[in-house]
Amino acid sequence: MKRAFTIFAMLLFASLLQASPLWSQEVRDPVKVAAELDRVIDSKLREAKIPASSLSDDATFLRRVSLDLSGRLPTPAQAADFLDSKDGQKRQQLLENLLKQPEYGKRFARYWIELLAKRNDMQNAFPGFFEKWLAEEFNQGKGWDHIVREMVLAKDNTPQTYFLMTNVERDISPSRTTSSVGALFLGQQLQCAECHRHPSNRAWKREDFWGLAAFFGRTKLENSKEKGKQGRMIVDVDVSPLEKGPKVDPKTPKDKRPVRNLLPAGTLEIPDANDNAIAVGLATAKYLEGDKAKLGDKGSYREPYAAWLTSPKNPYFARAAVNRLWAYFFARGFVNPLDAMEPDNAASHPEAIDLLTKEFIASGFDYRHVIRCICSTQAYQRSSQAVKGNESDQNLFSHMPVRVVSGPHLLELYEQVLGKYKGPQEKSSKGRKGAVPLDKQSTDVLVDTAGYDERPDEYTLGITQALRLMNRYLPERQQAFVAELVKSGKSQDEIVEQLYLKMYSRRPTATERADIRAFLQQQGEPARGYAGLVWVLLNSPEFMAIP
Amino acid sequence: MNRRQMLKTTGAFLVAGIPWFHLLAARAGETEQTRRRKSCILLWMPGGPSQAHTFDPRPGENEGFAPAPTSVPGIQICEHLPKMSQQMRHLALLRTMETRDGTHDSAQPMMLTGYRPNAGGIRHPTLGSVVACEFAQADAELPNFVCLSQAGMEHLTPAYLGARHAPFVTAPGQGVPDVNPAAGLTLDDLQQRTALLDRLSRDFVQRYPGQAPAAHATTLQRAERLMRSSRLSAFDLTREPHYLHSAYGPTSFGQQCLQARRLIEAGVPFVQVACAPPEASGPGRTQWDCHTETQPTLRNVLLPALDRPMAALLEDLSVRGLLETTLVIWMGEFGRSRNGQNHNPRNWCVAVAGAGVRGGVAMGGATTPNGYRPVNTADLYATFMKALDIDQGKEHVLRNGRPINIVDGGMRANPVNEIF
Numbered sequence: 006m007k008r009a010f011t012i013f014a015m016l017l018f019a020s021l022l023q024a025s026p027l028w029s030q031e032v033r034d035p036v037k038v039a040a041e042l043d044r045v046i047d048s049k050l051r052e053a054k055i056p057a058s059s060l061s062d063d064a065t066f067l068r069r070v071s072l073d074l075s076g077r078l079p080t081p082a083q084a085a086d087f088l089d090s091k092d093g094q095k096r097q098q099l100l101e102n103l104l105k106q107p108e109y110g111k112r113f114a115r116y117w118i119e120l121l122a123k124r125n126d127m128q129n130a131f132p133g134f135f136e137k138w139l140a141e142e143f144n145q146g147k148g149w150d151h152i153v154r155e156m157v158l159a160k161d162n163t164p165q166t167y168f169l170m171t172n173v174e175r176d177i178s179p180s181r182t183t184s185s186v187g188a189l190f191l192g193q194q195l196q197c198a199e200c201h202r203h204p205s206n207r208a209w210k211r212e213d214f215w216g217l218a219a220f221f222g223r224t225k226l227e228n229s230k231e232k233g234k235q236g237r238m239i240v241d242v243d244v245s246p247l248e249k250g251p252k253v254d255p256k257t258p259k260d261k262r263p264v265r266n267l268l269p270a271g272t273l274e275i276p277d278a279n280d281n282a283i284a285v286g287l288a289t290a291k292y293l294e295g296d297k298a299k300l301g302d303k304g305s306y307r308e309p310y311a312a313w314l315t316s317p318k319n320p321y322f323a324r325a326a327v328n329r330l331w332a333y334f335f336a337r338g339f340v341n342p343l344d345a346m347e348p349d350n351a352a353s354h355p356e357a358i359d360l361l362t363k364e365f366i367a368s369g370f371d372y373r374h375v376i377r378c379i380c381s382t383q384a385y386q387r388s389s390q391a392v393k394g395n396e397s398d399q400n401l402f403s404h405m406p407v408r409v410v411s412g413p414h415l416l417e418l419y420e421q422v423l424g425k426y427k428g429p430q431e432k433s434s435k436g437r438k439g440a441v442p443l444d445k446q447s448t449d450v451l452v453d454t455a456g457y458d459e460r461p462d463e464y465t466l467g468i469t470q471a472l473r474l475m476n477r478y479l480p481e482r483q484q485a486f487v488a489e490l491v492k493s494g495k496s497q498d499e500i501v502e503q504l505y506l507k508m509y510s511r512r513p514t515a516t517e518r519a520d521i522r523a524f525l526q527q528q529g530e531p532a533r534g535y536a537g538l539v540w541v542l543l544n545s546p547e548f549m550a551i552p
Numbered sequence: 553m554n555r556r557q558m559l560k561t562t563g564a565f566l567v568a569g570i571p572w573f574h575l576l577a578a579r580a581g582e583t584e585q586t587r588r589r590k591s592c593i594l595l596w597m598p599g600g601p602s603q604a605h606t607f608d609p610r611p612g613e614n615e616g617f618a619p620a621p622t623s624v625p626g627i628q629i630c631e632h633l634p635k636m637s638q639q640m641r642h643l644a645l646l647r648t649m650e651t652r653d654g655t656h657d658s659a660q661p662m663m664l665t666g667y668r669p670n671a672g673g674i675r676h677p678t679l680g681s682v683v684a685c686e687f688a689q690a691d692a693e694l695p696n697f698v699c700l701s702q703a704g705m706e707h708l709t710p711a712y713l714g715a716r717h718a719p720f721v722t723a724p725g726q727g728v729p730d731v732n733p734a735a736g737l738t739l740d741d742l743q744q745r746t747a748l749l750d751r752l753s754r755d756f757v758q759r760y761p762g763q764a765p766a767a768h769a770t771t772l773q774r775a776e777r778l779m780r781s782s783r784l785s786a787f788d789l790t791r792e793p794h795y796l797h798s799a800y801g802p803t804s805f806g807q808q809c810l811q812a813r814r815l816i817e818a819g820v821p822f823v824q825v826a827c828a829p830p831e832a833s834g835p836g837r838t839q840w841d842c843h844t845e846t847q848p849t850l851r852n853v854l855l856p857a858l859d860r861p862m863a864a865l866l867e868d869l870s871v872r873g874l875l876e877t878t879l880v881i882w883m884g885e886f887g888r889s890r891n892g893q894n895h896n897p898r899n900w901c902v903a904v905a906g907a908g909v910r911g912g913v914a915m916g917g918a919t920t921p922n923g924y925r926p927v928n929t930a931d932l933y934a935t936f937m938k939a940l941d942i943d944q945g946k947e948h949v950l951r952n953g954r955p956i957n958i959v960d961g962g963m964r965a966n967p968v969n970e971i972f
Binding site: 468524 | 732748
């Protein structure tokens with residue numbers, strides 16, 4: 006009953022928020038918002054006396070926006086159409102088309118999985134179902150607040166439990182979950198306050214960190230009791246955790262050990278930073294910079310937490326999401342690092358991040374709306390070629406950065422070009438969890454990069470990965486594709502143009518055609534020549550870079 | 553100026569060491585003059601070996617596993633390690649390990665990184681990646697971190713140090729993975745291809761002067777250079793004489809140890825090997841984790857598998873003068889109860905040798921009258937860093953400006969100074 010009332014109260018609260026004039030501004034035309042963003046960016050550039058680069062050419066824009074919004078390379082036909090079209094609105098139309106396709110949701114689902122997978126070091130969960138679920142949420146236009154609530158409140162073994170499962174140690178770890186929520190959804194390194202006062206935000210103490218963690222004190226992982234259902238499920242229990250109690254010699258027999266009590270409702274012990282087995286204080290569930298939560302003996306603690314987390318009134322939630330989205334496209338946010346949006350770390354363009362945050366909230370936390378605003382800016386459409394005077398600019402957005410396709414995304418792109426690999430299957434793993442076959446591991450090495458919010462404009466591969474790509478991965482996977490090419494009966498010029506359109510979304514220059522002609526002649530047999538050419542084009546920096 | 557602006561990356565490499573002339577003479581043509589810095593071999597014992605049946609036995613405790621005298625008076629190790637007992641002069645035994653974690657899944661990453669998993673909300677790099685990053689040379693042809701066994705692989709992440717410090721995983725005698733051109737191609741074919749690649753991408757690399765395009769081009773060049781390098785012979789075990797093959801023995805661990813020595817000699821800074829004989833596994837036991845058939849498995853499988861190769865490795869390194877600069881670590885994720893059956897992270901034993909470690913010492917333990925303070929994970933890592941001449945107080949600054957100590961607790965960790 007009490008629980009039903011809580012939910013009712015929250016719904017009421019939520020509907021009041023919706024109706025409040027503060028948050029119910031109209032969603033504006035993205036092109037107009039983009040123009041405002043450009044004004045902010047351009048005036049900063051003028052102040053700094055830094056010139057802006059010109060807009061990128063159509064081919065570069067096409068490849069950039071397609072990879073960003075769908076994760077896919079345009080087909081040669083799509084590329085040719087776009088390049089040849091004289092329509093003045095073609096960039097805007099392309100943007101709209103890309104946002105309508107199901108690949109849009111899939112791309113952003115994969116972006117989030119890359120972030121979460123890095124935190125899944127105990128390998129408690131696999132993201133397959135989660136990807137499908139998240140892609141569908143994005144495609145249906147569900148608000149980011151709704152999506153995050155679903156993740157934080159996930160129960161049983163639904164796909165959205167993936168987020169919480171990446172925060173499992175032996176059970177759902179309240180402290181780990183709090184750190185992840187902080188870094189990914191609030192743009193804050195809350196975990197600094199796990200062991201000591203936060204170094205950049207002195208107001209945040211250990212009580213604040215553990216006060217947030219206390220909301221997860223009753224969320225547990227249990228083995229499924231239902232018949233026919235297997236595996237572990239996330240549940241909320243009505244029992245508080247046991248206190249740590251005094252330290253006991255492990256040799257003490259079980260019946261001689263002191264009795265440990267249950268903690269009071271809505272609390273969690275603060276462990277000693279150097280010894281998890283000792284408690285140094287008791288934290289009560291409390292919203293960050295807010296009040297203590299009124300929690301009862303029964304019912305989920307996560308629901309009021311999720312409502313606070315995703316509320317338009319939370320000063321961090323929408324802002325962090327917008328900053329992260331901007332960084333997705335520009336390789337840096339208005340505030341950097343993305344998880345350090347602290348008082349002493351000012352935004353490079355305060356008006357711009359404020360404006361986008363307002364738009365995001367007004368649109369009901371709609372990813373697509375913010376993406377439209379960002380991709381319609383001149384800033385996003387600029388070339389990444391520097392001009393005299395802006396070569397060294399890295400934070401005023403005078404030119405686009407050259408980004409690198411992430412490891413997992415690169416493997417996707419190879420598959421798009423070459424088709425699904427039908428070669429011998431890699432051996433299945435044997436023995437203990439994590440005993441992955443050699444083959445899979447080396448691919449993983451390509452995938453598992455810095456593991457910590459690396460910048461998308463940074464190249465992180467080493468010789469191991471290069472050797473694998475050059476000598477094994479590509480030669481194996483390109484065979485069928487090259488055979489088709491040879492069989493196609495098309496002229497050499499035609500084939501070369503199709504390859505360029507397919508991989509780089511552009512046509513080859515005259516010099517390139519000449520170089521390739523000479524190479525093919527030198528190689529003799531067409532099969533041999535094209536195998537070499539395809540290998541060269543796929544290994545080139547141009548393939549893995551997004552200028 | 554705020555805290556963030558004040559943080560600076562301390563990126564200086566510590567390249568210390570002594571010249572290496574006597575080896576150059578022996579292997580002319582295979583090596584070039586190089587300054588000798590420290591290197592490290594980790595002998596990983598997955599599952600948690602029993603200290604009572606290896607390096608810390610007690611008289612009368614486990615029948616058939618009596619303490620036996622070693623070449624160092626006063627120090628006794630298990631009677632089933634006869635060859636190792638002759639190498640005691642090189643070995644320092646840390647018998648008071650106290651690491652608090654007795655669960656494989658979390659103790660393994662802890663012992664392989666020096667941090668409790670996810671401490672401070674991040675993943676931590678494994679020891680091999682830390683050492684590789686410290687000693688990495690931009691122009692090195694050979695990899696900086698080679699792992700010769702699959703055991704423990706899932707924990708060998710370079711984490712925030714980046715993929716270029718990830719381990720090269722291979723098996724003894726198998727060479728560098730993917731180092732040969734694909735089937736049907738020769739090095740010359742490859743050269744024709746890379747020449748075209750160079751021509752076609754030159755314009756792109758010049759037009760976009762960011763870090764990434766150039767870095768990719770350089771990485772490809774370095775990969776191709778490695779394919780042609782004479783140093784690849786460091787992976788070729790057939791070049792080792794017969795007598796050494798028999799000294800190390802034909803087992804997987806023996807071959808790994810021999811391969812490790814060959815790589816260290818060729819200048820690879822960190823090699824990880826594992827002793828995990830498949831015959832040791834059965835119902836209720838895997839690798840060193842023998843809950844069942846404990847004593848027969850140790851006596852018949854594990855201890856013989858360990859003894860000969862490890863002794864041969866120490867002897868071989870020592871004869872070549874390489875032990876002076878090479879730290880050899882023998883360790884699992886924890887120890888066991890005194891009967892060997894159950895996990896126990898208290899009073900267990902790690903053995904180290906070389907790189908300035910004074911051999912022939914045992915710190916604490918069942919048969920040493922003078923006790924020793926408990927040594928925790930951070931203290932152990934500080935000891936490794938001391939041996940490798942790496943500053944234990946060094947910090948890495950993460951992308952988000954957060955400084956992370958190379959050793960948990962930085963200067964607060966207490967290395968076992970008495971073994972140096």
